Amino acid sequence: MPESRDHAVVVGASLAGLLAARVLSRHFGRVTIVERDHLPGTPDVRPGIPQGHHLHILWTRGLELIEGLFPGFEEEMRAAGAPMLRAPQDALWLTAAGxxxxxxxxxxxxxGRGLLDWTLLGRLAGDVELMTGYEVTGLVPRGRGVAGVIARERGEPGAGEPLRADFVVDASGRSARTPGWLAELGYPAPRETVVDPLLGYASRHYAIPEGFAAGWKALYLQADPPATRRTGGLFPMQGGRWMCSLSGAGRDYAPTGEEAFLDFAKNLRSPLLYEAIRDAEPLTPIVGFRHTANRRRHYDRLPAWPDGFVVMGDALCTFDPIYGQGMSVAALQAVALDGWLRGHADTRRFQRTAARVASGAWLIATGEDLRYAETEGPPIRLRTRIVNRYVSRVVGAANVDRRVCAQLLDVLALRSRPASLFLPPVLLRVMTADRSAAPLEEDLVSGAEPGPPAGGAASGH
Ligand SMILES: Cc1cc2nc3c(=O)[nH]c(=O)nc-3n(C[C@H](O)[C@H](O)[C@H](O)COP(=O)(O)OP(=O)(O)OC[C@H]3O[C@@H](n4cnc5c(N)ncnc54)[C@H](O)[C@@H]3O)c2cc1C
Structure with a gap:
């Protein structure tokens, strides 16, 4: 627990950093975010968040937590054109089980991801200081702890100058160099667990055709591993656009060439996405992304940990993005940081909590990825195989049983723990669900299996 609360520094101005800065502004006299990019001042993608070119969905839990930290967030995003989808009814969703x-x-x-960061940055204006175009290169030591960061102007030679602080949050994301910074202070490297589905994205925006009225707002066509490895998502975003993200696991990377992209879309498990984009106007180039491994750094298990320093967000744990959980986990950790700063525990305790709140998402993402034969990682345990067989049944039951569907989506949205799928009332419905009631593609397309009436509230939330 920091002794003095004059100044806190956050490394990274992406989602985890922005949420941390909001929390710290409640507890410290001054908060400075150090970000190596120059921020665009518009809702556009920037080099430091290359994932911004790809589909981003925010599940309910993340939405609620961000709303709690930035009241009015949802309204502001919607006013800027971000669509709120009723799930699953606004989408045609082909799961592994149909x-x-x-x-x-x-x-x-x-x-579009740039809108989220730009909106939150706007809300932080006046509450935090921004040092953009500065790269953190290390930590300033003080006794058994950290007394700030060393930062240099990007592109300048040398290690940089110290920026002193009572508390440092490392939210430097997927490319974090934290193990090296800690090694310079004499700490051993953390153990890492990596589960790599060898999955690659390719994405592009399309103009939603004028008068488009197919009876759905989004398409989500999932792979059914190990038989198939390709997934496609077509979701609306601000500006009357579709974000089309294709992905392939097991080195079947989605391609970025014009024809190959369409060909990949054509070979998804249903032709619907291909048929939607075939004649739509592309608005952006096709952009790829392949750094999708699940990677967990076990800082919580190090024998010693410096005072005044914590790691959160993707710098701590990244997930295969296809399950859409990273932002919600960052929000859970930000709320945990707030609770921790109100208490009297040491920084190790926070690292343990941050690891714990990431564990549900980790279980889901790695469990699913281990269904692909090519996934690289630790040997698959018998328990994982048994759980995966059961989860396949849950997915099939969720396709036809509203309550199982609600429970499964609650788990995916990190509102409920994965273990809740094994509770007797759920288990009974899973075992007795009538899978023959699943809709056929032609029913969904013809409207014989309609979505609920427009404006119908999503019940239960
Ligand atoms: C393709 C893809 C799709 C995704 N889709 C979803 C989704 O649908 N739903 C979801 O919830 N999550 C999704 N995610 C995950 C989500 O993008 C991240 O979890 C989220 O951005 C939080 O990341 P972060 O803030 O910890 O790190 P990052 O977003 O990686 O940001 C790190 C920041 O730190 C800065 N930085 C790095 N090093 C330094 C340094 N040394 N000095 C100063 N600044 C530095 C970078 O410039 C950057 O701004 C997706 C991820 C990918 C890759």
């Missing part, structure tokens, strides 16, 4: 019925269950916010 098409899902269009139940009224929950909500999802979708957007």
């Amino acid at each position: 098409w899902r019925r269009r139940f009224a269950v929950t909500r999802l916010l979708t957007f």
Whole structure:
């Protein structure tokens, strides 16, 4: 626990950093975010968040937590054009076990990623100081702890100058150099667990055709591993656009060439996405992304940990992005940071909590990725195989049973723990679900399996 609360520094101005800065502004006299990019001042993608070119959905739990930290957030995003989808009913969703019925269950916010960061940055203006175009190169030691960061102007030679602080949050994301910074202070490298599905994205924006009225707002066509490895998502975003993200696991990377991209879309498990984009106007180049491994750094298990320093967000744990959980985990950790700063525990305790709140998402993402034969990682345990068999049944039952669907989406949205899928009432419904009631593609397309009436509230949330 920091002794003095004059100044806190956050490394990285992406989502985890922005949420941390909001929390710290409640507890410290001054907060400075050090970000190596120059921020665009518009809702555009920037080099430091290359994932911004790809589909981002915010599940309910993340939405609620961000709303709690920035009241009015949802309204502001929607006013800027971010669509709120009723899930799954606004979407045609092909799961590994077939098409899902269009139940009224929950909500999802979708957007071009730049809009999210730009909105939150706007809300922080006046509350935090921004040092953009500065790269953190190390930590300033003080006794058994950290007394700030060393930062240099990007592109300048040398290690840089110290920026003193009572507390430092490392939110430097997927490319974090934290183990090296800690090694310079004499700490051993943390153990890492990596589960790599060898999955690659390719994405592009399309103009939603004028008068488009297919009876759905989003398409989500999932792989059914190990038989198939390709997934496609077509979701609306601000500006009347579709974000189309294709992905392939097991080195079947989605391609970035014009024809190959369309060809990949054509070979998804349903032709619907291909048929939607075939004649739509592309608005951006096709952009790829392949750094999708699940990677967990076990800082919580190091024998010693410096005072005044914590790591959160993707710098601590990244997930295969296809399950859409990283932002919600960052929000859970930010709320945990707030609770921790109100208490009297040491920094190790926070690292343990941050690891714990990431564990549900980790279980889901790695469990699913281990279904691909090519996934690289630790040997698959018998327990994982048994759980995966059961989860396959849950997915099939969720396609036809509204309550199982609600429970499954609650787990994916990190509102409930994965273990809740094993509770007797859920288990009974899973075992007795009538899978023959699953809709056929032609029913969904013809409207014979309609979505609930427009404006119908998502019940239960
Ligand atoms: C393709 C893709 C799709 C995704 N889709 C979803 C989704 O649908 N739903 C979801 O919830 N999550 C999704 N995610 C995850 C989500 O993007 C991240 O979890 C989220 O951005 C939080 O990351 P972060 O803030 O910890 O780190 P990052 O977003 O990686 O940001 C790190 C920041 O730190 C800065 N930085 C790095 N090093 C330094 C340094 N030395 N000095 C100063 N600044 C530095 C970088 O410039 C950057 O701004 C997706 C991720 C990918 C890759």
